[in-house]
Amino acid sequence: MTEKTVNLFEKYDVPVPRYTSYPTVPYWTDDPTTEQWLAELRKAAAKPDCRWSMYIHIPFCESLCTFCGCNNVITQDHRREEPYVQRVLAELEMYLAAVPDLAERSFRQLHLGGGTPTFLHPESLAALLRPIARRFQTRADEFDASVEVNPRVTTREHLETLFANGFTRVSMGVQDFDPTVQYLVNRIQPYEITEALTNDARQIGYTSVNYDLIYGLPKQTAEKIRKTAELTLGLRPDRIAFYSFAKVPWIKPAQRLFKDEDLPEGAEKRELYEIAREIFLAGGYVEIGMDHFALPHDSLHKAQLDGSLHRNFMGYTEFRTDVMLGLGVSAISESPTCFHQNVKKAPEYEQRIAEGRIPTMRGHLLNDEDRALRQQILQFMTQLHVTLEPEQIDDARTFLAPMMDDGIVTLEGNELRLLERGKPFLRNATCFFDSRLRTSEPRTKIFSMAL
Ligand SMILES: C[S@@+](CC[C@H](N)C(=O)[O-])C[C@H]1O[C@@H](n2cnc3c(N)ncnc32)[C@H](O)[C@@H]1O
Ligand code: SF4
Structure with missing residues (x-):
């Protein structure tokens, strides 16, 4: 990395949102009622x-x-x-009762x-998935089901059960x-398990098959990330x-268990990304968006090529859906006009479901400006x-002037473009559109650093 690049890493390593939603969660204001x-x-x-898409949150982890x-x-x-499975199914039934068109x-x-x-054991997964499949007719050629798995607790039988229920994508x-x-992150996972x-x-x-990797973990070095990338x-x-480790x-x-001196930060942290990226x-x-890679045959790459790439609370996805219905504790839903999040604590979730109430915690009704942004x-x-x-042009010329000088973005006519060397700073440049961030302090402390 050149000295100028290193300075950019110092300059732009500030707290910024990941923009998996807009407005970002700390700026949700209206708290719509369940009704x-x-x-x-x-x-x-x-x-x-x-x-439509559906997200189901299973909160449990053994360690x-x-x-x-x-x-x-x-x-x-x-x-x-x-x-828990019964509660999630009960929540779905509440939605079906309250939104009759949903069944269609x-x-x-x-x-x-x-x-x-x-x-969840394979039987519990099947108990969750079968009633959902019965409720909704899905055309196999248009249906995409994916699951996040921790290889340390996942068996072949789990994968077979999920596959039998229409799952074709797995993220490990x-x-x-x-x-x-x-060892330092309390997650011993020998290579052979993943293999x-x-x-x-x-x-x-x-x-x-997707792998989640993280850069910026304690004691990660250039040599270690190289090895991880090569094994991958x-x-x-x-x-x-x-x-990026958030x-x-x-x-x-x-x-807080991590020692500050063990955590790579700023330019040193970004260097870990660049090393693996090259490999x-x-x-x-092919690099997708700001933190994903895909083999050219994968649908994520095809979506990037044909412009249908989408981004939601889970990150980049190839399916552009208008509504995501989130079920389970802490699950977030979105519609063209509203965000909604379930309560985050399991006992509260249990109680609300037992009372026959949709477990609303918070949300946001989008105004016209929110929707355009x-x-x-x-x-x-x-x-x-x-x-x-x-x-927006004059404002962009002023707000983004330092980033134009630094070779991060260009503005030609009314087209704003991120330059190749600006990729690490995509979240910083996106702040231009975040009128809520630019005009007020968030309600809570929240954002991780940009890099
Ligand atoms: C729900 S977990 C994946 C499934 C399963 N629980 C597991 O860990 O294998 C989602 C992913 O989020 C990522 N993640 C979690 N905490 C993170 C953090 N603080 N910073 C960056 N990525 C994080 C990890 O890569 C993790 O695999
Ligand atoms: S990374 Fe996955 S397995 Fe580990 S605590 Fe988080 S959700 Fe659970």
Whole structure:
């Protein structure tokens, strides 16, 4: 890295959102009631051409990985499985009762996330998935089901059960293959476990295997990340999500266990990304958006080429849907006009479901400006260029002037474009569209650093 580049890393390593939604969660203001949320959902359900997806959150994990920023419940008590599955199904029934048109809609996409969905035994997964399949007619050629799995607790039988229920994509948490890093994050996961599960997935017929990797973990070095990238290349997942370690100790106290001096930051952290990136590109992968890679045959790459790449709370996805219905503790839903999040604590979720109430915690009703900006942000984050409205041009020239000087973006006519060397700073440039961030302090402390 040149000295000038290094300085940019210092200059732009500031707290910024990841823009998996707009407005970003800390700026959700209206807190619609459950009734308001349902009214927005009914509007969407009344439109036959509206595209639907479903997200189901399974919060349980048997042990805590200390880097983890996800909403999870750490337990070894598998008696919790069956009641949880019943609660999620009860929540779905509440939606079907409150939004009658929903039963007529087919879901294009189903994603099981967590926590660890494969904390559930195969029978529990089947008990969850069969009633959903019965409720919605989905055309196999239009249906995309994916699951996040932790290879340490996932068996071939899990994968077979999911496959039998229409799942063709599996995302495996790997993070880093290095034993020292694994030890420091409390996640010992020998290479052979990941290798065996990858082979199982391929034999069963999964068409897309994703690995989650993280850069910026404690004691990760250039040499270690090189090794992790090379081992990854050897197993050839169809996709790689290569996340920047999001340090949010005020939300996730376990991250305080890391020593500051062990954590790569700024330019040093970004260098880890660049090292692995070069290895992935040389190995035939294509970079997708800001932190994903895919083999050219993978649908994520095709979506990038034909402009249909989408971004939602889970990150980059090839399916552009209008509504995502989130079920389970802490699950987030979105419609063209509203965001909605379920309560985050498991006991509260249990209680609300037992009372027959949709477990609303918070949300946001989007105004016209929010919706226009959300569309621009989506385009910029997925296509890396976007057309500005005439009234945005002067503001862009002023706000983005330092980034134009630094060779991060260009503005030609009304077209804002991220330059190749600007890729690490995509989130910083996207702040231009974030009128809420630019005009007020967030309600809570939240964002991780840009790099
Ligand atoms: C729900 S987990 C994946 C499934 C499963 N629980 C596992 O860990 O294998 C989602 C992914 O988010 C990523 N992740 C979690 N905490 C993170 C953090 N603080 N910074 C960056 N990525 C994080 C990890 O790569 C993780 O695999
Ligand atoms: S990384 Fe996955 S397995 Fe580890 S605590 Fe987080 S959700 Fe659970």
